[in-house]
Amino acid sequence: MKKFVFDFDRVDRMLLDNEETLNLLRNDDRQIRIFGSGIYAKGLKDYLSKKQITVNGYVVDDAYLPADRKDDVLSLSEAISKDDLILVFGVGGGFTDWFFNRIRSLKELIADCNNSLFIVINDYWLADEGFINHEILDKDFVNEHLDEFKYTFDLLEDDISKETMLEFLYASTGKNASELAKYATDTEHDYDLDLLFSGKNNGVVIDCGAFDGESIVQMSEYSGNRFEMIALECDDKNYAKCCETVSAYPNIKVKKVGVWDKKAKLVLVQSDSSSYLKELTASDDDSDAVEVSDLDSLIDEDNVAALVMDIEGSELKALHGAKRLISNGANLAVRIYHKKEDLITIPQFIHEINSEYKFYVRYNKKAGLCRTGDETTLYAVSR
Numbered sequence: 001m002k003k004f005v006f007d008f009d010r011v012d013r014m015l016l017d018n019e020e021t022l023n024l025l026r027n028d029d030r031q032i033r034i035f036g037s038g039i040y041a042k043g044l045k046d047y048l049s050k051k052q053i054t055v056n057g058y059v060v061d062d063a064y065l066p067a068d069r070k071d072d073v074l075s076l077s078e079a080i081s082k083d084d085l086i087l088v089f090g091v092g093g094g095f096t097d098w099f100f101n102r103i104r105s106l107k108e109l110i111a112d113c114n115n116s117l118f119i120v121i122n123d124y125w126l127a128d129e130g131f132i133n134h135e136i137l138d139k140d141f142v143n144e145h146l147d148e149f150k151y152t153f154d155l156l157e158d159d160i161s162k163e164t165m166l167e168f169l170y171a172s173t174g175k176n177a178s179e180l181a182k183y184a185t186d187t188e189h190d191y192d193l194d195l196l197f198s199g200k201n202n203g204v205v206i207d208c209g210a211f212d213g214e215s216i217v218q219m220s221e222y223s224g225n226r227f228e229m230i231a232l233e234c235d236d237k238n239y240a241k242c243c244e245t246v247s248a249y250p251n252i253k254v255k256k257v258g259v260w261d262k263k264a265k266l267v268l269v270q271s272d273s274s275s276y277l278k279e280l281t282a283s284d285d286d287s288d289a290v291e292v293s294d295l296d297s298l299i300d301e302d303n304v305a306a307l308v309m310d311i312e313g314s315e316l317k318a319l320h321g322a323k324r325l326i327s328n329g330a331n332l333a334v335r336i337y338h339k340k341e342d343l344i345t346i347p348q349f350i351h352e353i354n355s356e357y358k359f360y361v362r363y364n365k366k367a368g369l370c371r372t373g374d375e376t377t378l379y380a381v382s383r
Contacts, residue, residue: 002159002162002163004149004150004153004154004162004166006142006146006149006166006169007170008139008143010170010174011139011170011173011174012139013174014170014173014174014175014176015174015175017176018125018174018175018176021119021121022051022053024119025048025051025053025086025088025119026051026052026053028086029084030084030085030086030115030116030117031056031082031084031085031086032048032053032054032055032056032086032088033055033056033057033058033059033074033079033085033086033087033088034055034057034058034059034087034088034089034090035058035059035060035076035087035088035089035090035106036058036059036060036089036090037058037060037073040090040123040131041058041090043126043129043130043131044088044090044121044126046129047125047126047129048088055088056072057071057072057073057074058072058073058074059073059074059075059076059079059087060073060074060075060076061075061076062075062076062077076109080109080110080112080113080116082113083113083114083115083116084114084115084116085110085113085116085117086116086117086118086119087106087110087116087117087118087119088119088120088121089102089103089106089118089119089120089121090120090121090123090126091103091120091121091122091123103120106118122175122176122177122178122372123372124136124171124172124175124176124177124372125175127175127372132372133312133338134313134337134338134339134372134373134374135338135339135340136172136175136340137169137172137173137340138172138173139173141340142169142173145341145344148344148348149169149343149344151344151348152165152343152344152347152348153165153166155347155348155351155359156359156360156361157358157359157360158360160183160360160362161359161360161361161362162361163183164180164183164361164362164363164376165343165361167179167180167182167183167363168180168337168343168361168363168373168376169343171372171373172372172373177372177373180363180373181363183363184363184364185362185363185364187364189215189218189219189222189364190214190215190218190364190375191215191218191219191308191333191364191377192333192360192362192364192377192379193218193219193222193223195331195333195360195362195379195381196219196306196308196331196333196379197222197223197305197306197331198331198381198382199331199381199382200227200305200306200331200382201226202226202227202303202305203227203228203301203303203304203305203306203330204227204228204229204230204299204301204303204304204305205219205220205223205227205228205229205230205304205305205306205307205308206229206230206232206295206299206304206306206307206308207219207229207230207231207232207308208232208259208295208307208308208309208310208311208318209232209233209259209309209310209311209312210231210232210233210238210242210254211233211238211241211242211310212238212241212242212245213231213241213242213243213244213245213246213252213254214245215308215310216229216231216242216246216252216308217245217246217249217252219306219308220249220251220252225249225251226251227251227305227306228251228253229249229251229252229253230252230253230254230255230299231246231252231253231254231255232254232255232257232258232259232298233254233255233256234256234257234258234268234277234290234291234292235268235275235290236256239254239256242254255298256291257290257291257292257293257298258277258290258291258292258293258311258314259292259293259294259295259298259309259311259314259317259318259321260277260292260293260294260314260317260318260321261294261317261318261320261321262293262294262321263291263292263293263294263297264279264292264293265280265289265290265291265292266278266279266280266289266290266292267279267280267288267289267290268288268289268290275312276311276312276313276314277290277292277311277312277314293321294318294320294321294322295307295318295321295322295325296321296322296323296324296325297321299325302324302328303328304325304328304330305330305331306330306331306332306333307322307325307330307331307332307333308332308333308334309332309333309334309335310335310375311335312338313338313339315334315335315336315338315342315346316339316342316345316346316349319334319346319349319350320349323353326350326353326354326380327353327354329354329356329357329382330382331379331380331381331382332350332357332378332379332380333377333378333379334346334350334377334378334380335375335376335377335378336361336376336377336378337373337374337375337376346378347359347378347380350378350380354380356382356383357380357381357382357383358380358381358382358383359378359379359380359381360378360379360381361376361377361378361379362376362377362379363375363376363377364377
């Protein structure tokens, strides 16, 4: 049986590699250009500027060179015709096969240039710039909670889960997700639906934080539309889009409600491409509040086959309001990357309520942006 051993020296080496890369860029006389010219590339330039690193401009594929390009944008063919170039590739779209192949081809191109260098920067580095919508672990936090992480590790059912959990910890603390990406599953769906529906042939499926409805449609089609499904979404725009997406599926109902540990009204805070719930304070306008409920009150059915949660850090709160469903053995798929303590608190709470679950951790190459542990998911499967 695989044992939990966390190599703090490895984290130090990863962080040192990152700092050495920044020092190289900071002290090098070669021209520095970022591959890409969109929002992410400009954010990377701002980040490097704060690190006292001057970026000379951007490089784009020849086919994407705009007719009205600015002086700081070169085509790839123009860039590789120059000497003394450092091309920086910021991984902001994912460690998918496309990205691995793109990195490989760019590296080979730059290797043939005179006195030029190709550098990949992972967007964990940009956490302070707002490019990451979840809390980032650090090695002090891991060290302080080492026994608790070990407890979760020992709950996991297979070596894939154990390796994925370890690499998630290393990716976050060492700010590099390239090794974690090697453990990503190749499923085409947003969740591992083999695990989610394991042992379930009927009942109700609930998707908390259903967003635009695409995930619940995947679940429905995968299962032959045989389950009754309920999509829960409290954001007005997402709710409308979800209703539109599932309109052709009579087995899917949409409810405009958020999920919490009790019935209440909460503030829905918009944050870039996502949103999260927080309790009302005296300074909040309750006219903009959204309705939330605990699942045990909201869902009358006892035969809940599966429960899915991706609710931007409210997962533990919602699980506290779903004790009946957990006790009854609904299969669970819960995102565990939004908060530092998720890998500890979420599986251990579920285990306290129902010790008969088998636990798995998966990191999905399709669902996740596969760069910072986004979409890392805990599966609790009834025995």
